[in-house]
Amino acid sequence: xxxxxxxxxxxxxxEGAHANGPEYCGIVEExxxxxxxxxxxxxxxxxxxxxxxxxxxxxxxYPSSCERREFVSTxxxxxxxxxxxxxxxxxxxxxxxxxxxPSLLTISDVLGxxxxxxxxxxxxxxxxxxxxxDGAVGLLAVxxxxxxxxxRIIAMSRHQARQQVAREFxxxxxISERGDQGAARVKDLxxxxxxxxxxxCVGTQESMVQSSSSAxxxxxxxxxxxxxxxxxxxxxxxxxxxxxxxxxAPVRRFLPELLRLVWERKIDPGKVFDxxxxxxxxxxxxxxxxxxxxxxxxxxx
Ligand SMILES: [Zn+2]
Numbered sequence: 001x002x003x004x005x006x007x008x009x010x011x012x013x014x015e016g017a018h019a020n021g022p023e024y025c026g027i028v029e030e031x032x033x034x035x036x037x038x039x040x041x042x043x044x045x046x047x048x049x050x051x052x053x054x055x056x057x058x059x060x061x062y063p064s065s066c067e068r069r070e071f072v073s074t075x076x077x078x079x080x081x082x083x084x085x086x087x088x089x090x091x092x093x094x095x096x097x098x099x100x101x102p103s104l105l106t107i108s109d110v111l112g113x114x115x116x117x118x119x120x121x122x123x124x125x126x127x128x129x130x131x132x133x134d135g136a137v138g139l140l141a142v143x144x145x146x147x148x149x150x151x152r153i154i155a156m157s158r159h160q161a162r163q164q165v166a167r168e169f170x171x172x173x174x175i176s177e178r179g180d181q182g183a184a185r186v187k188d189l190x191x192x193x194x195x196x197x198x199x200x201c202v203g204t205q206e207s208m209v210q211s212s213s214s215a216x217x218x219x220x221x222x223x224x225x226x227x228x229x230x231x232x233x234x235x236x237x238x239x240x241x242x243x244x245x246x247x248x249a250p251v252r253r254f255l256p257e258l259l260r261l262v263w264e265r266k267i268d269p270g271k272v273f274d275x276x277x278x279x280x281x282x283x284x285x286x287x288x289x290x291x292x293x294x295x296x297x298x299x300x301x
Pocket of ligand 1: 053066
């Protein structure tokens with residue numbers, strides 16, 4: 001497929017030189033002989049895990065654990081080969097308007113992951129939700145919680161520009177403290193009870209502990225950031241009564257619904273892109289997000 005804009009991924013260490021990029025949408029150039037569901041000329045979106053959409057894990061709702069899954073990680077390029085195209089790709093109803101493309105691109109990873117954070121934390125109409133992490137995934141987790149009917153959404157952020165986007169996406173309160181202090185502030189704001197749903201979108205020891213301490217007894221904590229060196233205290237978990245659910249987001253499960261919401265302009269997740277660069281300036285995009293000068297960079301081939 002020929003790629004349209006591409007996105008830069010969040011914090012991941014890398015070893016040696018390799019092509020990068022797990023987020024993509026674009027126009028199909030050519031299909032393999034067995035591909036039936038998409039055809040050249042269509043505008044398609046896929047997830048960072050290619051999946052067959054028919055194995056027991058896919059049909060149970062976890063395509064990111066597909067028995068035949070393949071990681072798609074070389075999208076920062078003019079062309080991309082997508083394996084298992086029939087299961088992986090979802091076609092848009094038509095070629096999209098240019099202004100829809102940033103939002104369509106978010107579906108591929110950061111929106112799909114934020115949506116899973118909200119779904120896995122059982123966000124329901126009327127719920128009180130706390131979101132830990134103000135990167136693109138955290139901000140889109142706020143948007144997702146809002147779509148699922150949350151009444152109060154507390155976003156944890158220290159960055160003014162990100163706080164502003166969080167509010168535009170539906171945050172009703174902002175907490176700038178972290179760790180135990182951040183958890184204590186959530187308790188303060190919820191009459192000492194804690195949030196019904198806590199969406200952990202960072203993946204550090206501090207953020208995991210903060211998240212599980214911010215939830216009410218019997219509440220739900222989702223975690224969608226890849227954990228780096230995280231160890232949880234079993235006794236603390238035992239007495240917290242929290243439900244924990246996370247992992248690599250099963251984005252493929254949500255693609256049709258998210259595509260519809262963007263297509264009908266019900267949501268505008270593309271706001272997370274605050275920097276647009278030509279593909280050959282990918283390194284500057286990485287620097288800008290690393291130095292927190294940008295939330296997320298969009299690359300145009
Ligand atoms: Zn599968």
